[in-house]
Amino acid sequence: MSNRTVGFIGLGFMGEGMATNLLTKGNPLLVMANRRREAVERLVAKGASEVQTPAEMARGADVIFLCVTGSRDVETVIEGKDGILAGARKGLIVIDCSTAEPTSTLRLSGRMEAAGVTLVDAPLGGTPAGAAAGTLQALVGASDEVFASVKPLIACWAATIVHVGPVGAGHKMKLINNFLSLGYAALYSEALAIGQKSGITPDTFHSVISKGRMHCGFYDTFMNYVIDRNENAHPFTISNAYKDLRYLASMADSVGAVNTLGDAVKNNFAAMAASGQGETFVPMLSDFIAAQNGTKLKG
Structure with missing residues (x-):
């Protein structure tokens, strides 16, 4: 069981299975509704806690996973009103599992680093069935130290984890x-x-x-x-x-x-x-x- 509280935003085809694995493998989990209210309800029934905004999640989580559609969505979740940066404290790690534009990822990383927040990119390979089974592939962009820190959490939903380089390399x-x-x-x-x-x-x-x-x-x-x-x-x-x-x-x-x-x-x-x-x-x-x-x- 992890002593870190994990947040998850983006409970779509892939995200719900990933979040379920994080929860059932012993990690305290915070979730919020994005597009699929029913996914939140299923996770809350299994023991997750619901929050209303990314800022609220950032105040309560040690690590936040994002699994949204693309860079515009990632930017809104991080930088928007009531976004992650609005509630973040130093030491927070955000792991972006979306498929995103590397230029956006690098820009966000610089801004977040100035606020004491670390951005990791860990986009996925696989299918929703693999997400539910915990057998996805993760392509991780992070420093060696940060990669070692987040690998056990990523392993909750990924069977193959490849550290491909520094932040941005995963995307x-x-x-x-x-x-x-x-x-x-x-x-x-x-x-x-x-x-x-x-x-x-x-x-x-x-x-x-x-x-x-x-x-x-x-x-x-x-x-x-x-x-x-x-x-x-x-x-x-x-x-x-x-x-x-x-x-x-x-x-x-x-x-x-x-x-x-x-x-x-x-x-x-x-x-x-x-x-x-x-x-x-x-x-x-x-x-x-x-x-x-x-x-x-x-x-």
């Missing part, structure tokens, strides 16, 4: 990781559409790829939708994917890197979001690309 690596996974989504979608129009059905496609060297965990969840039509196989929205690819483009621009493939992948998600399907999930990109090609994969 940089996460954007590269998401570029790879979302790039696969775009490749699978286009390949499936070409196959369907050429007489190669998704089932035939799957019978080959699932048994070859191109098979991977992301493929499994993506194809669980394509083949079995499980709409919750990979509950990560098109709008969030598009946001992450915009962040990647910004990161590439900041270092003068060529991002040709990133732009191509981003535009697939941009088109689907612009069509009004931003709240559908990433594997459904396969249907969107098929429709652009005048075909359907299933049904």
Whole structure:
């Protein structure tokens, strides 16, 4: 059992499972409603305490986890009226598990350091099922000393913890990781559409790829939708994917890197979001690309 009180903001698809693991593994937990009131009620029923604002949480917590949509949300939670900085005391650690812009992370870190608060970036790899099981991956940006301090708490919900460098490095690596996974989504979608129009059905496609060297965990969840039509196989929205690819483009621009493939992948998600399907999930990109090609994969 930890002698540190932990706060958690962002009880969405991933956050609720992470917070539940922190609580059930012996950490006193403070929670607040963001978008999912029912998640707060479930955690309070298990022994968590509810607070009303980030500032109130900062006054009572030793470590606060954030798992919100992106940098604008992180900035509001930290810097806004009744935000974390409004209630923070020296020694507080804030661990941002969101997928965020590294430039924003570094700016916030400097401001928080001046107030005696430490920012750690620890974005996630995995699915909501992994969050509930405590088997996520965490990519941590922090000093060696701070990493050693927070690793036991992160281990409550992560089975794989990688210290990738100083603050900001976690968010940089996460954007590269998401570029790879979302790039696969775009490749699978286009390949499936070409196959369907050429007489190669998704089932035939799957019978080959699932048994070859191109098979991977992301493929499994993506194809669980394509083949079995499980709409919750990979509950990560098109709008969030598009946001992450915009962040990647910004990161590439900041270092003068060529991002040709990133732009191509981003535009697939941009088109689907612009069509009004931003709240559908990433594997459904396969249907969107098929429709652009005048075909359907299933049904």
